[in-house]
Structures are given as structure tokens and as C-alpha cells.
Amino acid sequence: MAQDDPADKGDDKNTKWAENRTNWAEDRTIMALERTFAGWMRTAFAAIAIGIGFNALFGKLDPPWLAKAIATLFILLAIVFALGAERRACKAFDRLSSHAVDSPKLPNIRLIAWSISAGALLLTFGLWFLNDGSISG
Numbered sequence: 001m002a003q004d005d006p007a008d009k010g011d012d013k014n015t016k017w018a019e020n021r022t023n024w025a026e027d028r029t030i031m032a033l034e035r036t037f038a039g040w041m042r043t044a045f046a047a048i049a050i051g052i053g054f055n056a057l058f059g060k061l062d063p064p065w066l067a068k069a070i071a072t073l074f075i076l077l078a079i080v081f082a083l084g085a086e087r088r089a090c091k092a093f094d095r096l097s098s099h100a101v102d103s104p105k106l107p108n109i110r111l112i113a114w115s116i117s118a119g120a121l122l123l124t125f126g127l128w129f130l131n132d133g134s135i136s137g
Helices: 010-057 065-095 106-129
Strands: none
Touching: 010 065, 010 106, 065 106
16 A cells, blocks of 8 residues: 555655644644633623622612522523533543643633632622521512
């Protein structure tokens, strides 16, 4: 077969270049996954900010629990964003291997996502119970 012919030295060079391009593409994919994960974390923080802002602006709605309920919806949506991004990122990073870039450590990605989720849950608890001790506001 042609690829088994040792007389053709150009094939080795072409093979090496093809492997390098594949490795570089995989490294670019890893960096793109990092940026995507960071984007989803920013989106989670934005959802938390929208929830806090909504409660601050419309906290005096009637009935009083309505603003808290809408704010809670946005804050819980942030948890969905953070945990969904963590699951997708970890699955993708497991499939890829880095060559020239440092791949992020999966425990760090999990720590970031779960920390944002825990903070959002604490914020929800504080939103409902730390004002005057009553749920109705």
C-alpha cells in the first residue's frame, strides 16, 4: 500500500503536520470550553443580580410575597445555569486531552459551580426569612 512505502518521506511530514493540527484544534476546543463555562457563570451571576434588583425595586408590591417569588425564580434559575454548565463542561473535558495548554482541573470547576449554587440558595433563604422573620414580608 502507498502509506506503507518507506521510500516516500513526505508522508511522514504530512502525518506529523496533520497530528499537530489535530492537537492544536483540541487545545483550542479546551480553551473555548473554558470561555463557555465562564460565560455561563457570568450568566448565573446576572440572574442573581436580576433577582436581587427586582426585589429591591418592586419589594412593595401587593401581595408582598410576589416580588420575593419573582426574585426567587431568577435566583433559582442561576442555580440551573451553574449546575448545567458544570455538567456539560466536565463531560466535555473528560473527552478531551490537552497538549500545549493547561486543562482546568475538574474539581475546581465543580467547586465554582457548587459555590455559586450554595450562595444562591443562601440568598434565597435570606430573601424570605431574614427581613423580619415572616414569610409574608
